Amino acid sequence: MLVKVCGLNNRENIMAVSKLEVDLIGFIFYKGSPRYFNKALSFDEVREIPKRIKKVGVFVNETIYNVLNAIAHYDLDLVQLHGNENPEYCKELMQYVKVIKTISVKDNTSLLEMKKYSQACNYLLFDTSSPTYGGTGQTFNWQLLKDKEIDTPFFISGGVSLDSIQEIKDLKFKNLIGIDVNSKFEIKPGQKDVNKIQQLLKEINYANSNN
Numbered sequence: 001m002l003v004k005v006c007g008l009n010n011r012e013n014i015m016a017v018s019k020l021e022v023d024l025i026g027f028i029f030y031k032g033s034p035r036y037f038n039k040a041l042s043f044d045e046v047r048e049i050p051k052r053i054k055k056v057g058v059f060v061n062e063t064i065y066n067v068l069n070a071i072a073h074y075d076l077d078l079v080q081l082h083g084n085e086n087p088e089y090c091k092e093l094m095q096y097v098k099v100i101k102t103i104s105v106k107d108n109t110s111l112l113e114m115k116k117y118s119q120a121c122n123y124l125l126f127d128t129s130s131p132t133y134g135g136t137g138q139t140f141n142w143q144l145l146k147d148k149e150i151d152t153p154f155f156i157s158g159g160v161s162l163d164s165i166q167e168i169k170d171l172k173f174k175n176l177i178g179i180d181v182n183s184k185f186e187i188k189p190g191q192k193d194v195n196k197i198q199q200l201l202k203e204i205n206y207a208n209s210n211n
Helices: 011-017 064-074 087-094 109-117 164-169 194-208
Strands: 002-006 024-028 054-059 078-081 097-106 121-130 155-158 176-181 186-188
Touching: 002 194, 011 194, 024 078, 054 064, 064 087, 064 186, 064 194, 087 097, 097 109, 121 176, 164 194, 176 194
Parallel strands: 002 024, 002 176, 024 054, 054 078, 078 097, 097 121, 121 155, 155 176
Antiparallel strands: none
């Protein structure tokens, strides 16, 4: 089970989290977010993040040019598209970087969107539908994903907390590869509670060892 920690925008906090055994770190490049990255790290500081941790840039309806510029400047390994980006947009970016496409989930109807992206992204991420494009701390009904034909590896997001681990462990969904955590592990928007993340990693490792 991969662990992606998203929405960091404090230099010291980013460096502290990067010392943990997390798999991915997400930087939000959407200016409307309270977790907006806003050049929190310099180019050289980005290089200090261990290579084993994949850096993810999160974008909302951004221009291809600006996304490619951020990829180059911040050495991003993946981009997460959290807006209304169409499959053609995603496919264009896939020429340069691995793509995570977010599917905002409200009900079964909203899950129909994922079929459009089956060949247009490397990963899917299912998050709670919100006009603020995530970070609400609200959980959607993960059981909506049960028995769905999801051929693309995917992450679950939306209100994931320490109390969620057992439930996630019990899901046993095909192609579920990881969780995306954000607001439930914060001291304040953009700054994560390192102790909570350490506890999460212990819980995940324990769950993995018993599967």
